[in-house]
Amino acid sequence: MAAAALREQLNALLSSMFASGLVDEQFQQLQMLQEDGGTPGFVAEVVTLFCDDADRIISELAALLDQPIVDFDKVDAYVHQLKGSSASVGAQKVKFTCMQFRQLCQDKNRDGCIMALAVVRNEFYDLRNKFQTMLQLEQQIQAQQ
């Protein structure tokens, strides 16, 4: 595919990510850091770190909520961490769900937490798919330059 068409595809993807609220202005800040700071690969590096970290945290949370007696402090600590990383990359939907999730932890609401985990997992998988497509498109564009 021609570079122009790839770029169009990338722009459409990014627009839809912003429009649907999947990512917010913080993600735009990261893109600007990369452009202005002359640090190629910065967004890719941060996004990859975020995805690996989130994936690990979601597995930990599933294991914790599966226990007969749930350690809500531990659950809360993991959700706090996920909330922090999602805020840093601008993963707005994941961040908002984490905020609700923390409230459910504080209420020691196990069923609520299990539901929140399901929501956060879906949102994260959706975001990760789009991030992966974004990075692939960027690589293809770069390869043609």
Place this chain on the structure above:
Amino acid sequence: MKPLRASMLQVSLHRALGGIDKLHCRNGVLGNSTLGSLLHKKRILVVDDNIVNLKVAAGALKKYGAEVTCADSGKKAITQLKPPHSFDACFMDIQMPEMDGFEATKRIRVMERDLNEQIERGEAPPECAGLRQWRTPILAMTADVIQATHEQCLKSEMDGYVSKPFEGEQLYREVARFFQNQDQVQ
């Protein structure tokens, strides 16, 4: 796509720039005073247990020309900030496992006081020659303002706090406060 937030940031930076430029003209100092000039070549330690946050905060500070070192725990921050050291300032996460940012800062201040007593007695190491007092500015980084009230920061002898992720105007204001004070002292 027109980044609304970016343009707002630009406007606020321009506004801040205008205000500070007047001050600089008065002092006869050339050059603009954006975050870039405040942070250029400054050696900054960023402390956060969350690697994603660490990476993003470091990236933002590097963009402004700072030389950034990262530490992923309060304990490592203490090791790095045991004076004498070469850091100009530190950005410290508050909520960390094992040792939070408040506790780490308190311990750093104890080490600094020990050194300052040595300086007073004339027993200071050669790195501190000509120095009257050692104190590294430490800014808290926090996602929730409730958790880091100004009083709590002051009680732990921090110099202020910034939101996480950074917000341009606030970061500028906080950084300008201590780097400008520092310049006045020198």
